[in-house]
Amino acid sequence: MSRLGKITRRSFLIGSVALVGGVAFGVYAVSRPAPNPLDPAEGGATLNPFVLINPDGITLIAPKAEMGQGIHTTWAALIAEELDVALDQVRVLHGPPAAAYYNSVVLAEALPDKGYDRSDMAHALGEQLGKIGKLLDLQITGGSTSVPDGYDRMRAAGASARETLKQAAAERLQIDRARLRTEAGAVIAPDGSRLAYTDLAVAAAGLDPIEAPLRPKSDWRLLGRTQPRVDMLAKITGTATFSIDVRRPGMKFAALRRNPHLGGRMIRFDDSAARAMPGVDRVINLDDGFAVVASNTWLAMQAADAVEVEWGGAPHPATPEAIFGKIAEAFDGRANSTLRDDGDVSAPPLGTEEISAEYHLPYLAHATMEPMNATALYSGIKLEIWSGNQLPLIIRNACAQAVGLKPEAVELHTTLMGGGFGRRAEPDFSVYAARVAREIADTPVQLTWSREEDMSHDYYRPGAIARYRGGVKDGRAVMIDGQIAAQGATPQAMGRWLGLPIAGPDKSTVDGAYNQPYAIPNYRIRGYLADLDLPVGFWRSVGASFNGVAFDWFLDELAHAAKADPLAFRLAAMGDTYAPARQVLEAVRDLSGWDGPRAANTGRGVGFCYCFGVPCATVIEVAEADGEVSIPRAWIAADVGTALDPGNLEQQFTGALAYGLSAACFEEITFTDGAADQLNFPDYEALRISTMPEVSLRILENQPHIAGAGEPGTPPAMAALGNALFDLTGTRPRRLPLMHDFPLKI
Amino acid sequence: MPTTVTVNGTRHDVDLPGDVPLLWVLRDELGLTGTKYGCGVAACGACTVQIDGEAVRSCQVALADVWGAVTTIEGLGRPGALSALQQAWQDHQVAQCGYCQSGQIMQAAALLETTPAPTDAEIDEAMQGNLCRCGTYPRIRAAIHSAAQMIKEG
Numbered sequence: 001m002s003r004l005g006k007i008t009r010r011s012f013l014i015g016s017v018a019l020v021g022g023v024a025f026g027v028y029a030v031s032r033p034a035p036n037p038l039d040p041a042e043g044g045a046t047l048n049p050f051v052l053i054n055p056d057g058i059t060l061i062a063p064k065a066e067m068g069q070g071i072h073t074t075w076a077a078l079i080a081e082e083l084d085v086a087l088d089q090v091r092v093l094h095g096p097p098a099a100a101y102y103n104s105v106v107l108a109e110a111l112p113d114k115g116y117d118r119s120d121m122a123h124a125l126g127e128q129l130g131k132i133g134k135l136l137d138l139q140i141t142g143g144s145t146s147v148p149d150g151y152d153r154m155r156a157a158g159a160s161a162r163e164t165l166k167q168a169a170a171e172r173l174q175i176d177r178a179r180l181r182t183e184a185g186a187v188i189a190p191d192g193s194r195l196a197y198t199d200l201a202v203a204a205a206g207l208d209p210i211e212a213p214l215r216p217k218s219d220w221r222l223l224g225r226t227q228p229r230v231d232m233l234a235k236i237t238g239t240a241t242f243s244i245d246v247r248r249p250g251m252k253f254a255a256l257r258r259n260p261h262l263g264g265r266m267i268r269f270d271d272s273a274a275r276a277m278p279g280v281d282r283v284i285n286l287d288d289g290f291a292v293v294a295s296n297t298w299l300a301m302q303a304a305d306a307v308e309v310e311w312g313g314a315p316h317p318a319t320p321e322a323i324f325g326k327i328a329e330a331f332d333g334r335a336n337s338t339l340r341d342d343g344d345v346s347a348p349p350l351g352t353e354e355i356s357a358e359y360h361l362p363y364l365a366h367a368t369m370e371p372m373n374a375t376a377l378y379s380g381i382k383l384e385i386w387s388g389n390q391l392p393l394i395i396r397n398a399c400a401q402a403v404g405l406k407p408e409a410v411e412l413h414t415t416l417m418g419g420g421f422g423r424r425a426e427p428d429f430s431v432y433a434a435r436v437a438r439e440i441a442d443t444p445v446q447l448t449w450s451r452e453e454d455m456s457h458d459y460y461r462p463g464a465i466a467r468y469r470g471g472v473k474d475g476r477a478v479m480i481d482g483q484i485a486a487q488g489a490t491p492q493a494m495g496r497w498l499g500l501p502i503a504g505p506d507k508s509t510v511d512g513a514y515n516q517p518y519a520i521p522n523y524r525i526r527g528y529l530a531d532l533d534l535p536v537g538f539w540r541s542v543g544a545s546f547n548g549v550a551f552d553w554f555l556d557e558l559a560h561a562a563k564a565d566p567l568a569f570r571l572a573a574m575g576d577t578y579a580p581a582r583q584v585l586e587a588v589r590d591l592s593g594w595d596g597p598r599a600a601n602t603g604r605g606v607g608f609c610y611c612f613g614v615p616c617a618t619v620i621e622v623a624e625a626d627g628e629v630s631i632p633r634a635w636i637a638a639d640v641g642t643a644l645d646p647g648n649l650e651q652q653f654t655g656a657l658a659y660g661l662s663a664a665c666f667e668e669i670t671f672t673d674g675a676a677d678q679l680n681f682p683d684y685e686a687l688r689i690s691t692m693p694e695v696s697l698r699i700l701e702n703q704p705h706i707a708g709a710g711e712p713g714t715p716p717a718m719a720a721l722g723n724a725l726f727d728l729t730g731t732r733p734r735r736l737p738l739m740h741d742f743p744l745k746i
Numbered sequence: 747m748p749t750t751v752t753v754n755g756t757r758h759d760v761d762l763p764g765d766v767p768l769l770w771v772l773r774d775e776l777g778l779t780g781t782k783y784g785c786g787v788a789a790c791g792a793c794t795v796q797i798d799g800e801a802v803r804s805c806q807v808a809l810a811d812v813w814g815a816v817t818t819i820e821g822l823g824r825p826g827a828l829s830a831l832q833q834a835w836q837d838h839q840v841a842q843c844g845y846c847q848s849g850q851i852m853q854a855a856a857l858l859e860t861t862p863a864p865t866d867a868e869i870d871e872a873m874q875g876n877l878c879r880c881g882t883y884p885r886i887r888a889a890i891h892s893a894a895q896m897i898k899e900g
């Protein structure tokens with residue numbers, strides 16, 4: 001149980017109640033600084049949990065999952081900007097799991113306000129709430145929070161380390177600190193002589209840290225410019241170490257096989273044939289499955305196939321239709337949330353033309369390029385584990401519990417990740433490796449999931465049904481009334497991660513629908529939680545990954561009913577609600593030449609979504625030739641407040657678009673007898689180089705708060721594609737994936 | 747009986763059953779982890795290596811069937827001694843998570859061997875078997891064009 005769990009009442013309400021309750025009783029624990037977990041080598045020093053200086057060089061700690069989003073580079077740049085070191089002068093490491101590395105903003109994402117209307121006061125409250133993350137062991141990478149989390153704290157860490165190093169130099173030179181300056185990893189004396197940080201670190205570590213004001217944006221050397229990524233060279237030479245690449249002396253390789261009927265038990269198994277196969281050491285019973293340990297991964301996988309096993313059934317409806325029937329049943333019960341209720345949707349103005357539509361959005365797998373895996377070594381008193389993960393403290397604790405050790409006896413190394421998208425926040429793949437290691441003490445073992453195992457044992461993006469009714473009058477939207485039913489991903493995950501029952505409105509079910517910056521006078525959104533227990537989790541952009549589609553598709557239907565241009569219709573519906581949202585729509589209109597001439601046999605659609613603090617608008621062009629529809633071009637405009645690394649932002653928004661379009665075109669997970677029907681890429685197609693559009697991006701910096709970029713590009717890309725297909729064909733998209741209803745090029 | 751394979755110019759005697767795919771020989775036996783496992787069924791390209799200059803899916807080639815000299819990403823170039831393609835990948839900052847990139851680069855290297863100045867359509871044709879879940883395709887395309895230019899200019 002987490003530390004907060006011990007001091008709070010049983011039920012932790014995510015939302016406004018947590019602000020009052022959480023902050024009030026935890027004041028001391030909340031504000032006390034967490035201890036510095038770094039252990040410098042002989043002759044070295046650590047100035048704060050993020051700066052480690054040894055005689056052989058400077059190491060910056062970026063305790064965030066590097067899963068492709070470039071956070072190690074941006075995080076290091078934040079520190080380096082103030083510390084006055086060049087990025088090619090430093091090493092960037094993930095560092096150990098530690099309370100000092102808690103995520104200071106992720107809980108603020110759970111606030112049930114709309115986000116774009118958050119006052120400075122509410123922002124400050126969000127920061128207070130964020131500090132509770134320290135107690136909850138929330139060292140998490142997700143929710144596009146890394147940049148806002150590190151923006152001030154890391155520059156402050158760099159500035160403080162710099163001034164403290166200068167103080168050490170000042171004392172050595174017996175001159176005033178104000179007469180010193182810093183440059184490229186050294187303090188420069190008035191006579192021009194250089195004192196390297198590496199020579200000053202030990203002395204500096206003996207001083208009280210000095211706080212210093214942050215430099216103004218106009219003085220930035222690194223931030224605001226594209227930085228070469230610190231992980232690039234390793235990744236293009238095959239020398240980067242993903243967790244699947246960890247190699248230890250004497251290491252064994254293992255394969256995992258679990259009951260494909262999710263939640264079902266293993267009734268019996270016969271491993272006699274498997275144990276006789278070449279290279280096989282052991283078959284280990286894991287209750288809901290088994291692992292085969294062998295001398296290489298493929299031999300282990302082959303032997304796993306040779307085990308005869310009888311699986312128990314799953315406690316889920318037997319067909320995909322029955323599962324969606326269960327989701328639809330949720331509408332008959334009480335709403336879990338009504339996070340927006342403006343005006344009166346039961347009384348639209350006289351003369352309103354009403355329409356309605358229902359949308360079905362499937363369950364989705366993450367399908368990270370690197371399948372789940374981890375490596376572990378258990379010695380009886382200690383567990384060492386190597387895993388690419390987004391939630392190190394909680395995962396360390398879960399591994400400790402699984403093998404019967406104290407958390408302090410577990411050393412977790414967080415490696416680079418071959419994609420995360422939310423999947424690697426889950427403890428399961430690390431825990432299974434730990435359990436296998438416990439059975440073969442003193443032997444390091446790497447447990448690799450086959451792609452089939454990975455796809456059939458995900459924590460899926462929940463399937464959802466969205467029902468909308470709405471109305472237009474005089475060419476404008478006057479009413480929108482949405483109901484969304486889905487399994488609640490947040491309540492299930494919080495129970496799984498923290499052992500805390502979560503009550504209250506689940507924002508993740510309605511995110512991307514209730515909090516859109518539109519001034520539609522009658523605007524209500526209600527969420528319903530489906531009574532299903534399929535494993536669900538966080539998938540790039542979470543609730544907005546389905547709401548950002550259905551809400552926007554319905555707006556497009558309203559625009560059509562109003563006989564209005566879809567982009568102008570959205571602008572009119574926004575009114576003066578939130579200027580940065582209007583500005584991204586206007587930017588994408590201009591960037592795409594929306595009002596200009598269109599080629600024959602093409603269609604265009606616009607999509608807009610505000611999520612994770614970023615308004616993002618996307619225009620997609622589709623083209624028909626020889627009975628096939630392709631996606632030649634896409635244009636994106638997004639406002640991130642402050643653009644720290646333009647090149648990285650281009651990668652993030654392009655990648656988020658590709659991830660969204662892949663899902664929108666081709667992806668769904670259906671369950672028969674509680675088992676996933678799609679097992680590998682041939683059943684779960686994605687965008688390829690031949691189907692990827694050419695992308696143009698414009699980044700705006702009009703909003704006052706800095707925001708992260710990993711997720712907001714996904715929903716509007718999916719929405720815009722559906723709207724473009726309508727423009728081309730006259731057929732409304734009402735479900736995903738679109739390949740079921742449109743002849744998409746594969 | 748051990749099987750002999752030549753990888754990146756070095757001969758190895760491998761004592762494994764002949765049906766073990768080359769991918770797992772490279773990764774688990776020879777410690778050449780630059781070549782990646784993504785699907786095991788020829789659907790993602792993460793495991794792409796070259797045999798006698800031809801791009802192949804190493805998850806589909808049994809050890810006993812390896813018909814020529816194997817080149818992996820580790821043999822194409824090293825940090826400090828990058829191949830032209832890797833240099834172009836560096837210049838265009840192609841990789842995100844990076845997991846697919848060894849396969850992408852090995853596939854692109856084989857393309858440039860046969861087609862020194864590929865068109866966009868030829869790039870599509872050659873590279874469409876290589877999945878990238880991070881969506882780095884536009885930069886992959888740009889980097890291939892740059893590398894072609896670099897090689898042409900010597």
Ligand code: FES
Pocket residue numbers: 782783784785786787788789790791792793794803804805806
């Ligand atoms: S692992 Fe060989 S093609 Fe996917």
Ligand code: FES
Pocket residue numbers: 068369418419841842843844845846847877878879880881882
């Ligand atoms: S860079 Fe992540 S899969 Fe290609």
